[in-house]
Amino acid sequence: MASQDLQLVLHAHLNHASVAANPQELTKHLQAFTRDWKKEPSLDQFDAAxxxxxxxxxxPNNLEMVALWWIGYVQDIVLSETIxxxxxxxxxALLKAVEPLAxxxxxPSATVVKRAVQTCASIYPVVxxxxxxxxxxxxxxxxxxxxRIKQVVLGHLGSPNEGILLAICKYMQTVVQIQSHSQRNSxxxxxxxxxxxxxxxxxxxxNPTVLQHESDALLRELLSVIQRPMISSTVVTAxxxxxxALQRARPQFIPAILGxxxxxxxxxxxxxxxPLQIKFIDKAIRIQLLSISxxxxxxxxxxxxxxxxSIYGVKYSGxxxxxxxxxxxxHPDDDSRRSSKRGRSSNNQDSEDLELKRMKQEPESRSTNTPPMSAPSGPPTLPGPPGAPPPPNIPPGFGQNVLSQINITQLPVHHVVDIIFETLAANHIPHLFHSFL
Structure with missing residues (x-):
């Protein structure tokens, strides 16, 4: 039981909330009640709340706000370790809460329905x-x-609202887990x-037998949700x-669920x-399989x-x-990327070696077919005084025959450098060749 002073404070918060002039004032008093109630949880204020x-x-303007607050208050009660x-x-208190919860x-508010169903899922184990x-x-x-409450909750199983549907599925999971037998390997x-x-x-x-039959039927209903036409990937993953979690608590359900x-x-x-949604669902299954293994x-x-x-390529023996x-x-993509990269690297290396070999042979064949240069006539020209070097005499179309069919961006840097050296040397431009050394 809360202290007398705290009880007076809590009742004052509720009294002020009931006569609040505007939503802001109402919110302030309800939040103050929740804050102070959690200091010494009790049921003394249940009727007033x-x-x-x-x-x-x-x-009606304040109903949704107050409803969400009251639902949270009831959930705090059933989860409290003090009560x-x-x-x-x-x-x-739980009997008094039945009618309001129903x-x-x-x-009509989807938010209120979702929160109410979530609280019903929290109440069920306590009941x-x-x-x-x-x-x-x-x-x-x-x-x-x-x-009664179970029937009302399951009546929303066909709701198109994903939040409500997921809350109901969680409620069903709770019921299935409680209304089934625990095994030694749970x-x-x-x-x-x-x-x-x-x-x-x-x-x-x-009657355990009756409750078990209901649990089995609810599990089949829960699993059938992901097989609905046009079901969303969010619901499937959830x-x-x-x-x-149900499989870990009740391993006897593993065959039905994994199937x-x-x-x-x-x-x-x-x-x-x-494809991205399928990838996320597949990843969720893989993660849960690891946990089950x-x-x-x-x-x-x-x-x-x-x-x-074995469907996922993993050999398992227990x-x-x-x-x-x-x-x-x-991470199956990592393995495929690595093997693909190894294949591409090997293919690229072979093509690079062939390309370099072809490039080396091309200048040699071209130089053997080039006619010899004629001897210069007249006296030799003497070198002038040292000064700036003349601009390089680069032949027209320089490098086009050699590089036209090579994608430079796909070659390693050292091969690019080799190509440059070979090209400069083959075209007899020694001053540019030596400037790279």
Whole structure:
């Protein structure tokens, strides 16, 4: 319970918010409440906060702002480590929240719907944990969230809004994970320890078999989302990441999930995806495959993982992938670029050597066909006094025969220099030749 002084402050924030004259003032008081409430989380102000939400319905301009604040407040409550999960106060608060949550999930604002669904996903594990107690009096709480709220949320599964659709898929992942059995090779975390294993065999209303059947059906529904016509790459990538987390928590789902992944891209991806979108989806699958390969897999799971990795050219035997195998899986373009570069380098080297050999032979053949120069007539000309050298006498069309068919930009620098030397020497221009040395 919060201290008396803090309770007074929190109630004052809510009172001021309910009579705020404008949205700016309303936002200020709601933010102040959230800030101070987190200092000592409690349920003392729950009814007053619910009253602010009810009051906001009279002012449509403020309803979305207050609704988002209240949804966040409820989520803070269920995620708080200070509030006792098994307290009567929390159970009562969750029952009071059912009707407002159901209304907000049906709200015309896509932002409100998305946030409400996200909060329902956070509430579901808490409700399951509470209801695992052997008490028939908890059946009402279970019915409100496992039946009523679940039905309202899944009713939006056909929504064209990507944000809402992804929130619902996350909600489905949560339900599937909780309503399934945990196995010995599960990679469990605190949030993943809730499973059908927690239900006592003598529980008055929770039937593990029925819940497992519902979980299997929801998983099939979740995987079918990425097979919808014209589904966006954003949704596909998000579901791949969500179902990857589900595989780590529930390895028994690996065959079904990996089979859906591979059938999505193989033999050919949906035609409406761009090459870049396909590349991102393929990269997401590769990353998740690497994560799954680090698990201790049972024979059926090992078989499907081995087959899937073989599609990507990686040989897998159940042992952790080597560094080179990880590189091959995550960065296949690097290997193809390296092999392509090696092929181009070898081809370029061969063509360069042939070109240089042809260039060397061309001046020799041209010099053998050149008639001998006639001896000069008259007395020899004596050299004059030293001065500036005469301009070089470059023959017309110099270098065109030799260089016309060579792409200089594709040759290494040392070959370019060799070509220059050979050309200058072959055309008998020694003063330019020696100026390069």
């Amino acid at each position: 619910l009253g602010v939400l009810q009051e906001a319905k009279r002012s 006792d999960t098994f307290s009567v106060d929390l159970k009562d 209304e907000l999930v049906r709200n 399951f944990q509470i209801c695992c107690q052997e008490s028939a009096g908890l059946a009402n709480l279970w019915g409100e969230y496992a039946l 990679m469990a975390h605190d949030s993943e320890t809730l499973s059908l294993n927690k239900i006592p065999s003598t529980h008055p209303f929770l 579901i791949i990441n969500q179902t990857s 859906t992944w591979t059938s999505f891209l193989k033999p050919s991806p949906p035609p409406h995806f761009t 680090k698990m201790q897999l049972q024979p059926p799971q090992l078989q499907i993982v081995t087959e899937t990795l 042992n952790p992938l080597s560094r080179s195998q990880q590189q091959q899986l995550l």
